[in-house]
Amino acid sequence: MDNSSRYAKLTEFGKKLLGKPSLNDGLVLISKTAKDLLNADRCSIYIYDSEKNELWTTFADGISRIRISADEGLAGYTIKERKPIISNDPYKDSRFLKEIDHKTGYITKNIATSPVFSSDRKIIGVLQLLNKEGGFNKEDTRFMIFFSHYISTYLELASMFEDENEE
Template sequence: MNENNTFQGLINVGHSLLKNDQFEDGLSLISDHLIDVTGAERCSIFIYEKKSAELWTILATGIGKIHVPSDKGIVGYVFRTKDSVIENNVTKNSYFLSDIDKYSGYKTLNIIACPIYNSEKELIGVLELLNKSNGFDEDDLNFLNIYANYIGSIIELAPFYLRETN
């Protein structure tokens, strides 16, 4: 990662978010930039639904909506423990849910995931990237954590975005 370009891109995305009044467009901007900067193939943003005790995607590149019980999968592990995960060989991780790959036809090789918090420091979801050709590292994780803050803010403001567009 070229640090100067990476953080300049982050500033540019921030400016775009301020000008954008569409919830989905803001999430897509973030996802596209994360994929571009890290070299990942896919990005998923999971939020927690207390009523069903599930994590479900409000954005998942290359696939429709995914529902995962909050106690299952790597995403569930991150949610339960509040620990970030870098897993560069998912077949060695007992939490990996291969059923999602079977359902989607996509082959997951590696994952990086971190918790998403709201402004009250409450855990509200998980940000996940898939399949970086040389694997994920700590620099990717630091960058992902910065973006998780953006995403937490956008999710928290979603009712205002959605009210304005309805």
């Protein structure tokens, strides 16, 4: 996909996202859009709970809620390093959590992650994409950083709204 059509699709996505008040609905749309724009097979948006030092996602393409320690896996490493990560051979990468593949039956061939920062530069989540034909590259990383910034305000506000409703 060339950059002009990618950014045109991103504009349409932004309009749709504004109509998704619930975090779950927004995560579904974000995941679908990120997969489409980066030609990946799967996408998860992990939300970072700093109090529990935990990452969780409510949507991983039909897989039930996944919770991991923020100290584990490539998503946890993304939080620690505060930068994107690409692993085009995750089974040879000691940071990769093979247990999730074993639990879900899915086989991860390559993975790319990007931190999602709040307006005050705290990490609020991790965007994670899996299985792009031919693997991920630096151009994908640049776009993931842009996309993470693009969705950050929505995630920050939707998370705050959801927390208020749970009280």
